[in-house]
Amino acid sequence: MSPSTATGRAAGAPAAAPAPRPARPARPGRRRASLAGLWFVLPFAALFAVFLVWPMLAGLWTSFTDRSLASPGADFVGLANWREMLGDSAVWQSLWTTLVFTAISTPPLVAIALAMALLTNRAAAGLGWFLRLSYFAPFLLPVAVVALIWEWMYQPGFGMVNGLLTAAGLAEVAWLTDQNTVLAAIAITTVWWTVGFNFLLYLAALQGIPSYVYEAAALDGAGPWQRFTRITLPLLRRTTGLIVLLQIVASLKLFDQAYIMTNGSGGPGYAARPAIGYIFEAGFTGLRVGYASAISYLLFAVIVAVSLVQFRLFSRKGETA
Amino acid sequence: MSAATRTPRPPRTAPTGPPPAAARPRRLPRPTPGGVLAAVLGVFLAVVWLMPLVWAVLTSLKPEAETTAVPLRWLPLEPTFAAYQAVIERGDLQRWLLNSVVVSVLVTALTLVVCVLAAYAFSKTEFPGRAWLFALFVAGILVPPQALIVPLFDQMSVLGMVDTYWGVALPQVVAPVMVFILKRFFDAIPRDYEEAARLDGAGHLRVLWSVVVPMSGPVLAAVGIFTFVQAWNNFLWPFVATADPALMTVPVGLGTVQGSYGIQYAQEMAAAVLGALPLVAVFLLFQRHVVRGVTDAGLK
Numbered sequence: 001m002s003p004s005t006a007t008g009r010a011a012g013a014p015a016a017a018p019a020p021r022p023a024r025p026a027r028p029g030r031r032r033a034s035l036a037g038l039w040f041v042l043p044f045a046a047l048f049a050v051f052l053v054w055p056m057l058a059g060l061w062t063s064f065t066d067r068s069l070a071s072p073g074a075d076f077v078g079l080a081n082w083r084e085m086l087g088d089s090a091v092w093q094s095l096w097t098t099l100v101f102t103a104i105s106t107p108p109l110v111a112i113a114l115a116m117a118l119l120t121n122r123a124a125a126g127l128g129w130f131l132r133l134s135y136f137a138p139f140l141l142p143v144a145v146v147a148l149i150w151e152w153m154y155q156p157g158f159g160m161v162n163g164l165l166t167a168a169g170l171a172e173v174a175w176l177t178d179q180n181t182v183l184a185a186i187a188i189t190t191v192w193w194t195v196g197f198n199f200l201l202y203l204a205a206l207q208g209i210p211s212y213v214y215e216a217a218a219l220d221g222a223g224p225w226q227r228f229t230r231i232t233l234p235l236l237r238r239t240t241g242l243i244v245l246l247q248i249v250a251s252l253k254l255f256d257q258a259y260i261m262t263n264g265s266g267g268p269g270y271a272a273r274p275a276i277g278y279i280f281e282a283g284f285t286g287l288r289v290g291y292a293s294a295i296s297y298l299l300f301a302v303i304v305a306v307s308l309v310q311f312r313l314f315s316r317k318g319e320t321a
Numbered sequence: 322m323s324a325a326t327r328t329p330r331p332p333r334t335a336p337t338g339p340p341p342a343a344a345r346p347r348r349l350p351r352p353t354p355g356g357v358l359a360a361v362l363g364v365f366l367a368v369v370w371l372m373p374l375v376w377a378v379l380t381s382l383k384p385e386a387e388t389t390a391v392p393l394r395w396l397p398l399e400p401t402f403a404a405y406q407a408v409i410e411r412g413d414l415q416r417w418l419l420n421s422v423v424v425s426v427l428v429t430a431l432t433l434v435v436c437v438l439a440a441y442a443f444s445k446t447e448f449p450g451r452a453w454l455f456a457l458f459v460a461g462i463l464v465p466p467q468a469l470i471v472p473l474f475d476q477m478s479v480l481g482m483v484d485t486y487w488g489v490a491l492p493q494v495v496a497p498v499m500v501f502i503l504k505r506f507f508d509a510i511p512r513d514y515e516e517a518a519r520l521d522g523a524g525h526l527r528v529l530w531s532v533v534v535p536m537s538g539p540v541l542a543a544v545g546i547f548t549f550v551q552a553w554n555n556f557l558w559p560f561v562a563t564a565d566p567a568l569m570t571v572p573v574g575l576g577t578v579q580g581s582y583g584i585q586y587a588q589e590m591a592a593a594v595l596g597a598l599p600l601v602a603v604f605l606l607f608q609r610h611v612v613r614g615v616t617d618a619g620l621k
Contacts, residue, residue, distance in 0.1 A: 036525050037446030041454060044439035044500060051473070051492040052461055059472030067475070119363035127360055132612065133604075134367035137374070140600040140611075142554045144576035148593040149377045152586055160376045163393040192373065204616045224355060253467045256556040260576040276467055276557075283471035284561070292471040300468045307463045
């Protein structure tokens with residue numbers, strides 16, 4: 001589950017990291033095959049089967065039926081749901097909303113995280129804990145708390161954001177009630193909330209760069225900017241790739257903050273209703289489980305496709321690490 | 322990357338392996354212009370990031386009438402705990418906090434037990450179907466549970482688990498990525514240890530409990546902390562799985578029952594502050610462990 005996701009929350013997903021390298025166990029000597037291991041796997045396998053495999057298969061079957069939460073049973077309707085989905089403009093609007101959100105939130109989530117990590121790594125040691133705390137603390141807040149705080153800050157008139165805008169002589173913005181700004185407002189909130197996670201990943205990577213690399217470069221007369229572009233950035237390439245992919249997958253699962261900050265309405269003109277938001281509505285408001293399952297599979301396919309790219313990156317890293 | 326945290330603790334008697342690749346932050350002997358600039362920019366960003374939190378806390382200390390005053394004031398004119406008192410008197414929040422504790426502890430404990438058992442089996446034992454079962458679990462990492470929310474709910478209602486603690490907790494226990502992380506860690510524990518124990522007649526459970534688990538402190542902490550934070554903050558599934566306000570967790574209660582606060586911003590912020598407190602307190606107490614747990618488990 002997305003830690004979020006940050007559901008936007010970027011975690012829980014597999015990603016790359018150097019494999020532990022210590023005393024490599026001698027693999028060759030085969031162990032005696034026995035059934036003991038099977039018993040150990042059983043509890044996890046049972047949960048896996050009941051709560052992951054079953055809903056997946058059942059969902060696929062349901063997508064070919066007219067199953068409804070309003071009545072028991074279901075009739076097979078062939079491809080009707082799938083055909084309806086392809087012609088349903090709300091499906092495409094929600095997918096588009098999700099993609100736009102991903103496109104506007106990912107660059108700041110990566111760039112600001114990198115800036116924070118560089119500053120923390122560079123600042124005096126005594127300051128480190130304060131910066132880490134400030135940047136990372138929002139990540140620990142439950143989404144509802146984040147949403148409450150930001151809804152309050154986005155209030156027209158007496159909200160803090162508009163208060164600062166007016167103090168600076170700028171015009172107020174109707175953040176959550178204007179269909180042109182609502183998604184951006186949610187993206188800003190998401191950046192504030194989840195950037196701390198990416199920051200930690202970058203910081204760990206930066207601290208893994210041995211200082212002698214920089215010392216050698218300095219001896220060769222490389223200036224700070226050159227050291228940054230020629231050493232730091234290239235050495236962070238893998239981390240950056242990892243963060244970008246984690247972030248994209250997390251953003252595709254956007255729901256929580258968009259739902260709460262629009263009070264479940266999807267925002268003006270549904271401008272803030274992401275794909276999962278529409279699945280949720282079709283299933284739990286419209287009660288059409290069959291139809292919602294079909295849309296689920298469309299989103300599912302998109303996410304798995306993106307994850308596979310990530311997975312490839314991961315396995316390649318496993319080989320070289 | 323903090324390689325040191327991922328490798329099993331070296332046995333006390335054995336020679337330590339190669340020193341961890343200089344994973345020490347560079348220390349600057351005296352402030353340089355670059356260092357000062359970094360500090361100034363860093364503190365500026367920190368202030369920007371803390372501002373919403375400070376604003377929320379300050380709002381929660383205002384009398385309701387003051388919260389909507391224009392132009393806005395940062396400091397309350399007459400600071401009061403009235404909002405906190407009102408929230409606590411209503412009682413919902415305590416109930417939700419209790420539910421969150423129950424669900425998060427349940428999820429964390431079950432995840433640790435179930436995933437450690439499975440990871441041990443994959444790492445240290447041989448049984449028919451081991452390879453393909455592991456491949457199946459690894460493939461499960463790719464499945465986004467959020468996209469399956471409707472079929473999952475449909476199934477839970479068939480099982481009669483809607484509006485129960487188990488219904489909220491159990492689906493969150495299926496975290497194949499944790500099996501994967503743990504297995505990788507167990508793989509790095511030299512076979513000699515378990516074999517010595519096996520020669521002494523210890524069964525697998527015994528080996529797991531007295532040999533493998535004691536050597537896996539860091540990874541268990543990482544998996545545990547990460548799972549707990551995720552379970553504590555999870556919104557979508559607990560939201561779908563509970564209709565009864567008495568069973569809601571903090572994110573669900575605060576996210577959906579906010580109507581009951583009307584437009585009383587001081588109370589909303591007081592509830593937000595109280596709802597955020599537990600994890601922030603945990604973080605302040607165990608900052609190092611939390612940072613490490615999130616980096617280690619999140620990274621894989």
